[in-house]
Amino acid sequence: MVTLVLRCPYGEGVDIVRHGTSPQGKQRYRCREKPCQGRTFLLDYSSPGQSQHVKDQMVDMALHGSGIRDTARVWRVSTRTILNE
Numbered sequence: 001m002v003t004l005v006l007r008c009p010y011g012e013g014v015d016i017v018r019h020g021t022s023p024q025g026k027q028r029y030r031c032r033e034k035p036c037q038g039r040t041f042l043l044d045y046s047s048p049g050q051s052q053h054v055k056d057q058m059v060d061m062a063l064h065g066s067g068i069r070d071t072a073r074v075w076r077v078s079t080r081t082i083l084n085e
Contacts, residue, residue, distance in 0.1 A: 009051070013036055015031065015033045017029065017030055027043070048075055048076060
């Protein structure tokens with residue numbers, strides 16, 4: 001039996017509970033620690049632009065001078081996703 005320790009992508013908390021499913025049928029999780037205030041997340045998103053790791057990388061690329069189209073090409077997301085972030 002393998003035990004997987006989940007960490008919240010927002011606050012790195014470990015007090016995680018299952019929280020239903022998404023419309024696509026994927027398992028949702030909710031963090032119960034104070035800094036996160038009950039935010040929900042998925043382990044694997046259908047679109048790469050929805051994960052917190054990719055969002056952080058998009059912001060870093062923008063701060064270091066990468067253009068919108070270049071960032072969209074690297075992460076394979078639309079330019080609208082980059083602008084919204």
